[in-house]
Amino acid sequence: MRFIFKTDYDQDIRLAKHGGQVFWYSLLMALLLAAPWLFAEYWLAQLTFVLIYAIVGLGLMLLAGFTGLFSIGHAAFLGVGAYTEAVLVNAGWPFPVSLVMAAGLSAAVGVIVGLPALRVKGIYLGIATLSFGFIVEEVLARWESVTGGNAGISVKKPGLFGWTIDSGTGFYFLCLAVAVAATLAILNLLRSPTGRAFVAIRDSEISAQSMGIHLARYKTLSFALSAAFAGVGGALYAHKLTFISPDQFNILQSIDLLLMVVIGGLGSVHGAFLGAIFLISMPQFIALSKDWLPPAIGQAPGLQGVVYGVVLIAFVLFEPLGLYGRWLKMRTYLQLFPFYRRGMFKRQKSFQRSDRLR
Amino acid sequence: MSDVLLSAKNLSVRFGGVLAVNNVSFDVRRGEVFTLIGPNGAGKTTVFNLISRIYAPTTGSLEYEGRDLTRQAPHHIARLGIARTFQNIELFEHATVLHNLLIGRHTHRQTGLWSELFFTPAARRAEIKAREQVERVIELLDLQHHRDALVAGLPYGVRKVVELARALCTEPQLLLLDEPSSGLNVEETEDMAFWIQDIQHELGITVLMVEHDMTLVSKVSDRVLAMNQGEVLATGTPREVQTHPGVVEAYLGTVDEVSDLRRAAA
Numbered sequence: 054m055r056f057i058f059k060t061d062y063d064q065d066i067r068l069a070k071h072g073g074q075v076f077w078y079s080l081l082m083a084l085l086l087a088a089p090w091l092f093a094e095y096w097l098a099q100l101t102f103v104l105i106y107a108i109v110g111l112g113l114m115l116l117a118g119f120t121g122l123f124s125i126g127h128a129a130f131l132g133v134g135a136y137t138e139a140v141l142v143n144a145g146w147p148f149p150v151s152l153v154m155a156a157g158l159s160a161a162v163g164v165i166v167g168l169p170a171l172r173v174k175g176i177y178l179g180i181a182t183l184s185f186g187f188i189v190e191e192v193l194a195r196w197e198s199v200t201g202g203n204a205g206i207s208v209k210k211p212g213l214f215g216w217t218i219d220s221g222t223g224f225y226f227l228c229l230a231v232a233v234a235a236t237l238a239i240l241n242l243l244r245s246p247t248g249r250a251f252v253a254i255r256d257s258e259i260s261a262q263s264m265g266i267h268l269a270r271y272k273t274l275s276f277a278l279s280a281a282f283a284g285v286g287g288a289l290y291a292h293k294l295t296f297i298s299p300d301q302f303n304i305l306q307s308i309d310l311l312l313m314v315v316i317g318g319l320g321s322v323h324g325a326f327l328g329a330i331f332l333i334s335m336p337q338f339i340a341l342s343k344d345w346l347p348p349a350i351g352q353a354p355g356l357q358g359v360v361y362g363v364v365l366i367a368f369v370l371f372e373p374l375g376l377y378g379r380w381l382k383m384r385t386y387l388q389l390f391p392f393y394r395r396g397m398f399k400r401q402k403s404f405q406r407s408d409r410l411r
Numbered sequence: 412m413s414d415v416l417l418s419a420k421n422l423s424v425r426f427g428g429v430l431a432v433n434n435v436s437f438d439v440r441r442g443e444v445f446t447l448i449g450p451n452g453a454g455k456t457t458v459f460n461l462i463s464r465i466y467a468p469t470t471g472s473l474e475y476e477g478r479d480l481t482r483q484a485p486h487h488i489a490r491l492g493i494a495r496t497f498q499n500i501e502l503f504e505h506a507t508v509l510h511n512l513l514i515g516r517h518t519h520r521q522t523g524l525w526s527e528l529f530f531t532p533a534a535r536r537a538e539i540k541a542r543e544q545v546e547r548v549i550e551l552l553d554l555q556h557h558r559d560a561l562v563a564g565l566p567y568g569v570r571k572v573v574e575l576a577r578a579l580c581t582e583p584q585l586l587l588l589d590e591p592s593s594g595l596n597v598e599e600t601e602d603m604a605f606w607i608q609d610i611q612h613e614l615g616i617t618v619l620m621v622e623h624d625m626t627l628v629s630k631v632s633d634r635v636l637a638m639n640q641g642e643v644l645a646t647g648t649p650r651e652v653q654t655h656p657g658v659v660e661a662y663l664g665t666v667d668e669v670s671d672l673r674r675a676a677a
Contacts, residue, residue: 062538062539062542062543063535063539065509065542066535066538066539066542238528238529241527241528241529241530241534242527242528244530244538245522245527245530245534245537245538246513246516246517246520246522246527246537246541247524247527248527249506249510249513249514249517250514250517252503252505252506252510252514253503253506253514253517255503255505256502256503256504256505256506257501257502257503257504259465259497259501260497260501260502260503261503261514262465262485262486263463263485263488263489263494263495264489264494264514264515264517264518264577264581265486265487265488265489265490265517265518265581266486266514266517267484267486268486274524320505
């Protein structure tokens with residue numbers, strides 16, 4: 054067990070709390086930097102997808118995990134980002150500019166979607182964002198002059214001042230850089246007043262308001278930031294796939310994204326990454342296990358959906374804190390060995406809150 | 412002592428057919444501890460919710476330092492220097508005590524979104540400054556042991572103190588305490604009385620509180636206002652109000668009823 058003796062406010066503020074974290078995250082970073090030489094082309098592509106989904110997941114985590122607002126139409130922001138990127142890059146814009154535009158346009162759309170969030174809560178917000186997702190999918194399909202309609206649109210390679218990123222390795226490093234920047238941005242936000250205001254809104258709107266937090270402004274801001282992250286992820290996604298069509302941004306994609314943050318662990322930055330790893334690796338496991346299963350099950354259509362559903366239900370029932378929560382428990386078990394008690398992570402009975410003031 | 416910080420005039424609020432607060436007027440003077448007492452459902456908490464703008468009054472006015480409070484947005488109340496606690500504790504459950512208190516510093520934030528995203532040196536300095544202020548409150552209320560604990564795991568008595576601490580972190584001029592001693596044991600209630608006195612005398616904060624524990628009320632209050640069924644029964648020193656016939660009647664029933672009860676018991 055490690056006890057951190059704080060003698061300085063900086064110790065409380067800095068990102069790495071102790072030497073162990075510096076060591077492990079440096080090791081992880083070194084491994085990610087060496088990945089192109091360690092893994093085959095196919096696995097590097099999968100790793101790239103993990104990074105892209107993690108960027109989107111960070112945004113959704115900020116919204117769902119830290120502000121407590123659920124979006125069941127998040128694929129729409131992904132789509133807005135992807136199509137903005139596709140259209141602009143095809144028109145010859147340099148990549149950094151088009152990426153910023155993708156983020157900006159998604160954020161602007163996020164603000165519009167955030168407006169109903171000021172009035173509706175819980176399941177109603179879910180339905181509002183769900184229908185928004187359908188609207189965007191429909192717009193992408195019908196606005197043929199720009200989006201190419203249902204036929205889809207192919208995306209040029211990202212260009213950077215006359216230099217094109219055309220190798221898988223180059224694009225991997227680009228995604229890695231963006232993912233690291235996105236993670237740092239989220240971590241910075243969470244250790245400053247804005248991030249704390251989000252958490253305050255999640256836990257008690259009424260007292261957040263009486264602490265002087267402008268609920269409408271921060272909810273909208275959370276939607277905008279979340280959408281911006283999804284937009285950046287969407288832009289990278291468009292480049293990775295090189296061809297996008299509206300049906301890639303449908304309700305199933307939205308559910309995948311939500312699944313990712315719930316299984317990863319709501320309310321933790323790690324959760325976005327663990328969820329992304331789960332989301333990308335699960336189809337691989339299912340594909341591998343198909344040969345071992347009886348054909349009636351293994352070859353059945355919709356097997357993936359069933360597995361996802363079962364896993365989600367299992368997590369909600371047995372591990373509401375997700376993969377990250379499970380990891381925390383395992384780590385505590387090892388740290389305290391042999392003194393771990395069974396009920397250690399059991400939530401204490403929470404006291405009655407005033408329902409009248411909601 | 413005599414200048415008025417908060418002034419309520421003919422305050423009424425109606426929820427459908429229920430007149431929760433009926434024509435209530437009172438003045439809270441700068442530097443005093445002013446207590447609202449009354450049986451359950453008297454409208455004390457509703458008065459609090461009117462001040463923190465959770466409800467809007469049907470009629471009447473609320474003036475704070477000469478400003479009309481009813482025209483302020485709810486999130487503006489904290490910026491004006493009014494902080495509150497809640498009867499049933501409304502803390503940020505899944506955050507540490509330190510984070511709860513730092514949220515109390517929200518009205519004093521000096522950094523914008525962009526400097527926070529990049530965590531510029533200015534943002535770092537602001538964070539350190541916020542922590543220095545928070546540490547003062549932690550020191551005052553003896554919360555050192557719980558600094559990094561999650562609120563969800565704390566006992567009730569400590570949560571009550573954390574909520575008081577969070578309100579103090581906003582550096583208020585007027586502190587609204589909604590039943591500060593409810594659910595506390597005798598020792599904790601005594602601590603609470605000392606803290607309220609400290610807050611009044613050392614920090615110079617005006618306190619408006621709702622409280623049922625008459626020992627605590629008489630110990631710390633300068634003036635008391637008794638309410639029943641939305642109306643003011645009496646205002647004055649704790650002693651005057653406690654002996655006011657109307658107040659006794661509201662709590663115990665009329666003299667006749669009480670003597671009836673005595674006779675029935677005998």
